[in-house]
Amino acid sequence: MATPIILDEQLCFSIYQAHKVFNRFYAKALAPFHLTYSQYIVLLALWQYGTLSVKALGERVGLDSGTLTPLLKRLEKDGWLSRQRSKRDERRLDVQLTAYGRDMQDKVDERVGTCMEWIGLTPDQYNHVRDAVSSVRDHLAAIPDGNFEDLPTMSN
Structure with missing residues (x-):
């Protein structure tokens, strides 16, 4: 009998x-900027890495193009970033911050950083929890799909 x-x-x-x-x-922390969490992580990636192709950005933040494209269009409409065809490869669409998007980084960082203090973890505890969750994610991602074929089912 199973536990x-x-x-x-x-x-x-x-x-x-x-x-x-x-x-x-994050909905409350980002509300003054009219940003969603998904938009925020896209901005974090662009603040850290600069101009990225849509493909590279999607890989970096873990969003597929069906989710990423409307999100980028909204951020572009709101003045945070621009999208343009690469001069080196017309098949590639590059995403870059606008001056407004770059200028807003300190304001967003200050607000979210201040809110993060409310979590009540020391920097060491924060890093430990983040690393433990990342380790779980990595272990789960490494499980081959074929491993699930041998699990018991209702017919077993």
Whole structure:
């Protein structure tokens, strides 16, 4: 007989609940800038790496083109970034910050950084939690799809 699975003891449920709370947290923190969390992580990538192709940006932030394209159009409409065809390869669409997007980095960083203090973790604790969650993510991502074929099913 299998060991019963207790909801509140599941790491996946804890991460799921934390994800929901983080979404609410960032919605409030980013509201003055009219940014969503997904838009924020795109801006973080552009502030850190500069101009990126849409493909490279999507890989960096983990968003597919179906999600990324409307998000980029909205950020462009709101003046945060611009999209243009690469001069070296017309098939490639590059994304870069506008002057407004670059100028707003300090304001966004200050607000979100101040909010992050509310989490109540020391820098070492913060880094430890982030690294542990990243390790879980990496281990899950490395599991081959074929491994699931041998798991028990309702017919077993």
